[in-house]
Each structure stands twice: as C-alpha cells, then as structure tokens.
Amino acid sequence: MELVWPERGLFLLAMTALLINAVAQMAAPFLLGRMVDRMHSHPDELLVTVMQLLAAFVIGSFCVFVRANAFLAMGYRIVTTLRTRLFHRLLQQDIAFYDVSKTGDLTGRLASDTQALQQVLTAQLGQLLSNLLQGIATIVMLFLLSWRLTLFMMTVVPFVALGVSAYGRFVRQLRQQFQHRLAETGAMAQEAFANIRTIKGFGKETLMERVYAERNTQCLHLGETISFATALFQGLLGFVPQVAILLVLYYGTTLVAAGSLSSGVLTTFLLYTLTLAMSLAFLASLVGEFAGALGASARIFELLVRVPAIPPAGSGGVRLPRFDGHLALQNVAFSYPGRPNAPVLEDFTLTLRPGQVLALIGPSGHGKSTVLHLLQRFYDPTRGRVLLDHTCPLSKVDLRWYRRHIGYVPQDPVLFDGTIHDNIAMGWADDEDDMDAGQDRRSGDAAHRRAASVREVTRDAVIAAAQTANAHEFIMEFPLGYDTPVGERGLALSGGQKQRIALARALVRDPRVLLLDEATSALSSDAEAAVQRGVARASAGRTTVVVGHKLSAFKDADRCAVIVRGRVVELGSHDELMDKARTPYGIYRRLIEKQLVSADQRKSVPVSPRSSRD
Structure with a gap:
C-alpha cells in the first residue's frame, strides 16, 4: 500500500x-x-x-x-x-x-x-x-x-x-x-x-x-x-x-x-x-x-525487511568534536559469520597512535586483514571492543562520519567503469560529510575545506591526490590524461597503475586514518617501488596501518606488530625487533633474515647469454 x-x-x-x-x-x-x-x-x-x-x-x-x-x-x-x-x-x-x-x-x-x-x-x-x-x-x-x-x-x-x-x-x-x-x-x-x-x-x-x-x-x-x-x-x-x-x-x-x-x-x-x-x-x-x-x-x-546486524551509514550516532586518529582494539575476539567455529582473533589488543605508521606482519590467514575490517566496522567483534580516542566505542559512533576519516586501499583494488578522474573522485566525501567533518581537518588543508562547499570534487583536488600517490606522471602520459577510460574493473591498466589510482582515491578525501592491505604484494619491483613512494608520501602526518609480507612494506614503519594465530606476539620498531639481545628467537627477525638471504641468492644467480639477449 x-x-x-x-x-x-x-x-x-x-x-x-x-x-x-x-x-x-x-x-x-x-x-x-x-x-x-x-x-x-x-x-x-x-x-x-x-x-x-x-x-x-x-x-x-x-x-x-x-x-x-x-x-x-x-x-x-x-x-x-x-x-x-x-x-x-x-x-x-x-x-x-x-x-x-x-x-x-x-x-x-x-x-x-x-x-x-x-x-x-x-x-x-x-x-x-x-x-x-x-x-x-x-x-x-x-x-x-x-x-x-x-x-x-x-x-x-x-x-x-x-x-x-x-x-x-x-x-x-x-x-x-x-x-x-x-x-x-x-x-x-x-x-x-x-x-x-x-x-x-x-x-x-x-x-x-x-x-x-x-x-x-x-x-x-x-x-x-x-x-x-x-x-x-x-x-x-x-x-x-x-x-x-x-x-x-x-x-x-x-x-x-x-x-x-x-x-x-x-x-x-x-x-x-x-x-x-x-x-x-x-x-x-x-x-x-x-x-x-x-x-x-x-x-x-x-x-x-531484513535488518542489518551493523546499522548502515547515516543511521546516526556519536560524532566526536575532534578525531586525531587514535584507535585501539582491546581484548578483541572475532570469528567470521560464515565460520563461527573458526576464531580468527583471540584476546587481540593493539593501539594505533596518531600520525604513526603501524605495520602488521605475519603468516597468511592469521588475522591481519581482519584487523582492517574491524577498524572499518565491516564487522563487530564477538568479544572486546574497538575504541576511538581512548574512550568512545566504535559501535556507538556515526559510521558515515567515521568512515569519512578512513582511507582504504585493498590488496586487489577494484576500479569502476569510467575515467581515471571518476575513479579518484569516488573517494571524495559528499556535502553532508564534508560540512560535518570540515571543522576538524588539519589546519594546513584550507584548500580541502574550501572544496567541501562544492558538490563535486574539483580537478585540482584529484590531481593533488594523484601526485601524492605518485600516479600523476603516468596518468599524464595517456593521450586523454585524467579523462582516460579505465575499462571494466580497471582492466585497461596495469596492477601498479590500479594500485596508485586506488591510493589516490583513498587520499582525495584527506583521511585521518589510512589502511593499506598488502598494496604491493603482487607487483613487479618497479611498480612496487612506485607504489611505495606514493605510500610514503601519503602516510606523512596520518595514522597508517600497513599489512604486508615484504621488507619494503614495513621497514620504515614506526612500529611493527607480528600477528600469529590471531594474537600479537611481537610489537616494536624495526630496530627493536631486529635486536638479537631483545628478541633472540624473534619471529620478525627470522622473517627479515629469510628475505635478505633470498634477495642475496637472487643477486648471485649468473645471467646466461640467452637471458641477457632476451
């Protein structure tokens, strides 16, 4: 009716x-x-x-x-x-x-x-x-x-x-x-x-x-x-x-x-x-x-008539007068709804400090990406809680406002059928979010605050995000530049190009927190280096969480957390975790040593005449 x-x-x-x-x-x-x-x-x-x-x-x-x-x-x-x-x-x-x-x-x-x-x-x-x-x-x-x-x-x-x-x-x-x-x-x-x-x-x-x-x-x-x-x-x-x-x-x-x-x-x-x-x-x-x-x-x-377990964005909730990027997971336990008897995280506690880079390291399938999902409130913990700024539970926060402050780059980024500009601009928050969040942006981003009053993201904001993500140069090499169609799911671009556009999409909203899920795991050395330069620029002044397996992804992090079977087993800076006196049997140190040995072995392999000609 x-x-x-x-x-x-x-x-x-x-x-x-x-x-x-x-x-x-x-x-x-x-x-x-x-x-x-x-x-x-x-x-x-x-x-x-x-x-x-x-x-x-x-x-x-x-x-x-x-x-x-x-x-x-x-x-x-x-x-x-x-x-x-x-x-x-x-x-x-x-x-x-x-x-x-x-x-x-x-x-x-x-x-x-x-x-x-x-x-x-x-x-x-x-x-x-x-x-x-x-x-x-x-x-x-x-x-x-x-x-x-x-x-x-x-x-x-x-x-x-x-x-x-x-x-x-x-x-x-x-x-x-x-x-x-x-x-x-x-x-x-x-x-x-x-x-x-x-x-x-x-x-x-x-x-x-x-x-x-x-x-x-x-x-x-x-x-x-x-x-x-x-x-x-x-x-x-x-x-x-x-x-x-x-x-x-x-x-x-x-x-x-x-x-x-x-x-x-x-x-x-x-x-x-x-x-x-x-x-x-x-x-x-x-x-x-x-x-x-x-x-x-x-x-x-x-x-x-189905009611989602997590209220959709826009359902209301607490909006903090200021959010500096401090997040904490306290005694968290979690299992995916499709596998309730297979716990992914157990008694998991970890703090994200404002403006610092935190690297999550560990074997595949042990909960690293799950941490990013919980930080975005894609799921709620089965036990424990996620806190903003020490005291406010994430479950009480207005999700639209909160996600406005989050930039996320998945391992396999998906681009939508459209132009490069359209895909980067998709990360821009809408008017309502911008007006609500504009008051607590960093003072140095006056241009972003002015852009918040318009309905659509400007080309200048898109270019600025692409430059930070180290994507502007290759975009301008295309005949149509930012108006280049990316094809369905971005199939017209290489893996490294898609990663950098996805990073620019996350940055165009100027997030407080940047989440990077193995952003360079499947890239060539050159593409990986280009993405890492973009990540280094993007991380400046932001709370950043990097999930990775390669040394290049976390060697410059402020802190590294080693996750094994859903628990944090080691936590510290790269130098601290590499110190034999502090961690004589450290998992992190053994992982790094294996990578260094593998790299040395690859360098020592002689190049055959046939391969050199190829």
Missing part, C-alpha cells in the same frame, strides 16, 4: 474507467436480449437499440484505453520505486550478509524478480480487476434475470474454486523454485565472465559450458513442469464453462417451453453466461502469472 499511495491519482482514474467499462459491458447483452424480444412486436425501436449498443461499445473501448494506460503507467512507476528501494536496501546490508549471499542471486532479485512483478502490475493488474469486476457484475445480472437458472449453472463453481486454489499453490511453489534456479544460473555466468582470464588460461571453457548447461537444463525441467500444469489447468477450465453453457441451454429451453422464460431473456442469459465464462477463463490464465509474482515478491520483500 505504501508503494501504491503515491500513485493514487492514476489508480482512481483507472478504477473509474474500469467501472464505466463494466457498466458498458453489462449493457450490451441486456440490449441484445431486448432486441430479440422486440424484433417482431416493436421493429421501429431496433435502430434506437442499435445506436445504444454502438454508444456502449464506444464508451467501453475508450474506458479500456484509459484503464490500460493508467495501470501501465502506475505499474512502471511502482516497480521503478521498488527497484530503487531494493537497491538502497541492499547497499545498507552489512558485509556479513554479502559473505553468505551470491552476487548473481542479488542481481537476479533486482532484475528478474522485479521484472516479474512489473509484468503483473502493468499488463495484468488491470485485466485482473476488470475481469473480476465484470464477473461479479455478470453473476448479479444472472440472478436478476433468473435465479433458478443461475443456481442451476452455479453447481460447477465449487469444483472450479477448488481447482484454482490447488493449481495456484502448486504453481507458486514451482515458480519460486524456478526463480531460485534462474538466479543461481545467472550467478554462475556472472562469475565466469568476471574470471574469464582464469578460465581461458586453464582451458576450462568446456567445463564451464557443461556446468552452465546443466544448471540451465534444471531451469528447463522446472519450466516444462510449469508449462504442463498451466496447459492442463487451462484446458480443464475451458471445458467447465462449456458444460455450464450446455446446462443453461438444456434447463433454459425447458423454462421457455413452459412459458416461465422468454426467448429474449434466455438469449441475454446465454450472453451473460458467455461473458462470465470468458472472465473466468482469463482469470484462470492469470493464476500462474500471479503465483510467480507472489514468489518473486516474497524474495524481494525478504530483503526489504
């Missing part, structure tokens, strides 16, 4: 046209019956009756046009609003929801499920109401003409009602299964397209085709079952009205022969019976469509 209320004007217009059309439809059989009765007794009135019939047909046709147009427009508007709300609701869900949801299933609900609803609300809702009203009005007219004949004809109605009810339940379940299978198939195709290089690299095109064909065949089998059930139901339902007409003819002729009914009334009754039969047949044909729409709407409203 909430979605329909804004379109109440169109709905009232459609219902008015529907009522007038129903009256016109009901008038036609009555006028035809009167023509039969007066054909011989009052032939001079035939022309008047014909003109009345013509007027009824014209008025009815015009009302059909008005009704159909109003319902179509209303349906499109409602579904557009619904699709927008659903997308908004999906964006509000917490990260844990996406951990257990398939992207293809979610896009399927946005596309195919809303399309099923749109089909019903646009083309079929008007037909449903029209035929329903016409059927009710026809039954009333039949009772007025001959209640005996009507009751005799209505003996078939209970069987029709039971059949429609059983068919509706059966088809609704099948439609839900079909939509679910279709979403799974779409998710598989989307995953294949997103990883097409891996598929081709391993020569697995045939395997993916076979898997897709199997899932598509499952959809086909469900579709065939739905088609068979629909055809059987419509065939049986088409037979029932014909039986009803035969009953009317048989019993009606006996009443005419007995003088209880005139020929004109019987003709009118038969025409109304045909009208009722057509209305019931059309309503029956809509049962399957509405059953599918009910299944689709159940999937949609399941998402609309």
Whole structure:
C-alpha cells in the first residue's frame, strides 16, 4: 500500500474507467436480449437499440484505453520505486550478509524478480480487476434475470474454486523454485565472465559450458513442469464453462417451453453466461502469472525487511568534536559469520597512535586483514571492543562520519567503469560529510575545506591526490590524461597503475586514518617501488596501518606488530625487533633474515647469454 499511495491519482482514474467499462459491458447483452424480444412486436425501436449498443461499445473501448494506460503507467512507476528501494536496501546490508549471499542471486532479485512483478502490475493488474469486476457484475445480472437458472449453472463453481486454489499453490511453489534456479544460473555466468582470464588460461571453457548447461537444463525441467500444469489447468477450465453453457441451454429451453422464460431473456442469459465464462477463463490464465509474482515478491520483500546486524551509514550516532586518529582494539575476539567455529582473533589488543605508521606482519590467514575490517566496522567483534580516542566505542559512533576519516586501499583494488578522474573522485566525501567533518581537518588543508562547499570534487583536488600517490606522471602520459577510460574493473591498466589510482582515491578525501592491505604484494619491483613512494608520501602526518609480507612494506614503519594465530606476539620498531639481545628467537627477525638471504641468492644467480639477449 505504501508503494501504491503515491500513485493514487492514476489508480482512481483507472478504477473509474474500469467501472464505466463494466457498466458498458453489462449493457450490451441486456440490449441484445431486448432486441430479440422486440424484433417482431416493436421493429421501429431496433435502430434506437442499435445506436445504444454502438454508444456502449464506444464508451467501453475508450474506458479500456484509459484503464490500460493508467495501470501501465502506475505499474512502471511502482516497480521503478521498488527497484530503487531494493537497491538502497541492499547497499545498507552489512558485509556479513554479502559473505553468505551470491552476487548473481542479488542481481537476479533486482532484475528478474522485479521484472516479474512489473509484468503483473502493468499488463495484468488491470485485466485482473476488470475481469473480476465484470464477473461479479455478470453473476448479479444472472440472478436478476433468473435465479433458478443461475443456481442451476452455479453447481460447477465449487469444483472450479477448488481447482484454482490447488493449481495456484502448486504453481507458486514451482515458480519460486524456478526463480531460485534462474538466479543461481545467472550467478554462475556472472562469475565466469568476471574470471574469464582464469578460465581461458586453464582451458576450462568446456567445463564451464557443461556446468552452465546443466544448471540451465534444471531451469528447463522446472519450466516444462510449469508449462504442463498451466496447459492442463487451462484446458480443464475451458471445458467447465462449456458444460455450464450446455446446462443453461438444456434447463433454459425447458423454462421457455413452459412459458416461465422468454426467448429474449434466455438469449441475454446465454450472453451473460458467455461473458462470465470468458472472465473466468482469463482469470484462470492469470493464476500462474500471479503465483510467480507472489514468489518473486516474497524474495524481494525478504530483503526489504531484513535488518542489518551493523546499522548502515547515516543511521546516526556519536560524532566526536575532534578525531586525531587514535584507535585501539582491546581484548578483541572475532570469528567470521560464515565460520563461527573458526576464531580468527583471540584476546587481540593493539593501539594505533596518531600520525604513526603501524605495520602488521605475519603468516597468511592469521588475522591481519581482519584487523582492517574491524577498524572499518565491516564487522563487530564477538568479544572486546574497538575504541576511538581512548574512550568512545566504535559501535556507538556515526559510521558515515567515521568512515569519512578512513582511507582504504585493498590488496586487489577494484576500479569502476569510467575515467581515471571518476575513479579518484569516488573517494571524495559528499556535502553532508564534508560540512560535518570540515571543522576538524588539519589546519594546513584550507584548500580541502574550501572544496567541501562544492558538490563535486574539483580537478585540482584529484590531481593533488594523484601526485601524492605518485600516479600523476603516468596518468599524464595517456593521450586523454585524467579523462582516460579505465575499462571494466580497471582492466585497461596495469596492477601498479590500479594500485596508485586506488591510493589516490583513498587520499582525495584527506583521511585521518589510512589502511593499506598488502598494496604491493603482487607487483613487479618497479611498480612496487612506485607504489611505495606514493605510500610514503601519503602516510606523512596520518595514522597508517600497513599489512604486508615484504621488507619494503614495513621497514620504515614506526612500529611493527607480528600477528600469529590471531594474537600479537611481537610489537616494536624495526630496530627493536631486529635486536638479537631483545628478541633472540624473534619471529620478525627470522622473517627479515629469510628475505635478505633470498634477495642475496637472487643477486648471485649468473645471467646466461640467452637471458641477457632476451
């Protein structure tokens, strides 16, 4: 009802046209019956009756046009609003929801499920109401003409009602299964397209085709079952009205022969019976469509009413008068929602000091990236807490305000289809955030404070961020510069270029805290050096957390924290952790020594003449 209320004007217009059309439809059989009765007794009135019939047909046709147009427009508007709300609701869900949801299933609900609803609300809702009203009005007219004949004809109605009810339940379940299978198939195709290089690299095109064909065949089998059930139901339902007409003819002729009914009334009754039969047949044909729409709407409203575990950004909360970048994790324990019995962090305590660089080091899968997720409040700890400025729990803070102060560069940065400028500008905070956060920016960033008053980030701010990220030079080498398209997911750029653009995107908002998740782990030496220079510039004056495995990523950090099995086992500066007297069996020192030995071995490998020529 909430979605329909804004379109109440169109709905009232459609219902008015529907009522007038129903009256016109009901008038036609009555006028035809009167023509039969007066054909011989009052032939001079035939022309008047014909003109009345013509007027009824014209008025009815015009009302059909008005009704159909109003319902179509209303349906499109409602579904557009619904699709927008659903997308908004999906964006509000917490990260844990996406951990257990398939992207293809979610896009399927946005596309195919809303399309099923749109089909019903646009083309079929008007037909449903029209035929329903016409059927009710026809039954009333039949009772007025001959209640005996009507009751005799209505003996078939209970069987029709039971059949429609059983068919509706059966088809609704099948439609839900079909939509679910279709979403799974779409998710598989989307995953294949997103990883097409891996598929081709391993020569697995045939395997993916076979898997897709199997899932598509499952959809086909469900579709065939739905088609068979629909055809059987419509065939049986088409037979029932014909039986009803035969009953009317048989019993009606006996009443005419007995003088209880005139020929004109019987003709009118038969025409109304045909009208009722057509209305019931059309309503029956809509049962399957509405059953599918009910299944689709159940999937949609399941998402609309879902409450995220972490309130979405903009839900309100505490906004500190000043945030200097001090963060602390105190006695934190955490397990991912999809793996509740596999703890990632245990009794984890760590402090981020304002303006310092903290490096997180340790084996893969031991909780380093998880720390960054908790600092952004993608998840809440299962035990313990995250504090801002010593006293304020992160769970009480306004997330929109807080994330305005966070810059994040993931290990595998994702760029959006657009230009380099668009991708860097995406990191810019919106007006509301800028106005709220402008008062506590660093005093040296007057240019940023002035830019906060405009709706869109300026080119100068984008260039400044790119220069800090060591990206400006390679961007200007492109013929279109900052207007260069990056392609879908940034495929037109190299790994190092994407990393530096992602770093610029994080810096354009001038964050208090910068989080870097293995930003150079998969890059060549030259690309790594370029990114590291950008990181060094970006870290100046900011609280920075760097996750990495290479010495180059953390040798200049103010402090290094070694994380093993979800706990901080060593903490100190590079020199402190390398001091044999302090850490004779130090994990950090052994890790560094292994890297240095590996580097020396690579340098000592002689270069063959063939490789030198290559």
